[in-house]
Amino acid sequence: MRILAIDTSCDETSVAVTDGRKVLSNVIYSQVLLHKKWGGVVPSIAKRAHEERIDFVIEETFRKVGNKNLCSLHKIDAIAVTQGPGLAMALEVGIKKAKELAQKHHKKLIAVNHLEGHIYSAFVENSKGNPKHEFKFPYLALIVSGGHTEFVIFRDHLRYEIIGATLDDAAGEALDKAAKLLGLGYPGGSVLERLATQVDNIDEYNFPRPMLKSGDLNFSFSGLKTSFYYFLKGQDGKKAKISEVKLEQNRVRTSEVRLLASSFQEAVFDTLIKKTEMAIKLTTINQLIVVGGVTANLRLRKLMRNLAKKYQGKVLFPTYKYLSGDNAAMIGVVAGYKADKKLFVEDIDKLDRIPRWSL
Numbered sequence: 615m616r617i618l619a620i621d622t623s624c625d626e627t628s629v630a631v632t633d634g635r636k637v638l639s640n641v642i643y644s645q646v647l648l649h650k651k652w653g654g655v656v657p658s659i660a661k662r663a664h665e666e667r668i669d670f671v672i673e674e675t676f677r678k679v680g681n682k683n684l685c686s687l688h689k690i691d692a693i694a695v696t697q698g699p700g701l702a703m704a705l706e707v708g709i710k711k712a713k714e715l716a717q718k719h720h721k722k723l724i725a726v727n728h729l730e731g732h733i734y735s736a737f738v739e740n741s742k743g744n745p746k747h748e749f750k751f752p753y754l755a756l757i758v759s760g761g762h763t764e765f766v767i768f769r770d771h772l773r774y775e776i777i778g779a780t781l782d783d784a785a786g787e788a789l790d791k792a793a794k795l796l797g798l799g800y801p802g803g804s805v806l807e808r809l810a811t812q813v814d815n816i817d818e819y820n821f822p823r824p825m826l827k828s829g830d831l832n833f834s835f836s837g838l839k840t841s842f843y844y845f846l847k848g849q850d851g852k853k854a855k856i857s858e859v860k861l862e863q864n865r866v867r868t869s870e871v872r873l874l875a876s877s878f879q880e881a882v883f884d885t886l887i888k889k890t891e892m893a894i895k896l897t898t899i900n901q902l903i904v905v906g907g908v909t910a911n912l913r914l915r916k917l918m919r920n921l922a923k924k925y926q927g928k929v930l931f932p933t934y935k936y937l938s939g940d941n942a943a944m945i946g947v948v949a950g951y952k953a954d955k956k957l958f959v960e961d962i963d964k965l966d967r968i969p970r971w972s973l
């Protein structure tokens with residue numbers, strides 16, 4: 615089943631051609647530079663950029679398919695699109711385009727949950743069918759992105775059970791906000807990672823690890839961000855670590871900024887690891903899947919690998935680097951499994967975005 619997949623859930627315009635788990639082509643047009651100066655994704659700007667770029671990205675995706683016989687919509691069996699969760703205004707653009715193409719070319723349409731896509735990103739293969747990971751259900755999946763931090767038991771194809779989630783900010787969002795407070799720009803996760811590799815004591819400040827005693831598998835990162843903020847401002851009679859002025863003007867990566875960046879990252883990751891350990895014990899599942907934008911981080915990968923080893927298990931990450939962040943390839947791969955089960959959109963006209971959509 616050859617699928618043309620579209621994802622416009624946030625700030626990447628992405629289109630892919632997939633065949634089962636194989637990705638024949640995947641193009642991601644990032645809007646990050648457009649949103650940078652606003653310090654976060656602006657929905658109206660995202661929508662306009664998706665609208666301006668989507669046709670170009672589709673053309674480019676076909677152009678990059680290696681096999682020239684497959685370079686057109688005639689050779690496609692179905693169209694897949696992310697229906698949610700995501701930014702309503704952004705989702706709308708992909709859905710509109712997918713409907714238009716499905717109707718014009720008489721193709722079946724498959725609606726995919728973006729989080730499902732992230733989970734399957736650990737099983738995506740390149741055009742030659744590598745790497746080959748056979749499914750060995752069940753898995754304990756952790757999705758860590760800018761919008762989500764969730765534990766999911768992946769029981770079988772298309773069968774999920776959420777067993778924990780963030781009550782407020784996602785892990786990636788917390789990293790981005792901390793980076794912003796340090797004057798490091800947006801998005802900040804990768805900048806924190808880089809600075810954290812430049813210090814000797816990675817956990818100099820030992821910030822609090824939220825919710826470790828909550829007794830459940832939920833997270834809450836907004837309190838950590840707030841305590842970081844007050845720590846920086848020097849509340850409670852303590853000396854300010856960095857004055858606000860210095861924060862705003864901080865263009866120089868002082869050793870202090872590096873220590874703060876690393877300690878904050880460590881607090882977030884240590885919380886993720888400790889909660890994952892709790893999840894392994896509670897579920898007795900030691901086959902892990904860790905996916906989402908934050909898994910681009912090598913420190914997090916190493917910690918997760920060590921944890922899995924401790925429980926004689928294995929951990930799977932997105933199979934290629936581009937699959938950590940948002941992409942249409944993972945959406946196409948899910949759509950392949952949905953097509954096997956004949957889960958097509960029944961009434962294309964009625965398909966609508968679902969900005970808040972649980973698995």
Ligand code: KG4
Pocket residue numbers: 624758759760761762785786787789790801802803804807906907908909910911912938939940
């Ligand atoms: O999955 P994603 O691309 O988009 C969402 O669906 O949210 O995740 C984006 C998040 C951002 O918070 C970004 O800071 C974080 O992933 N991120 C990282 C790294 N690269 C991206 N966090 C930590 N280390 C990285 N290297």
Ligand code: ZN
Pocket residue numbers: 728732759907939940
């Ligand atoms: Zn995502």
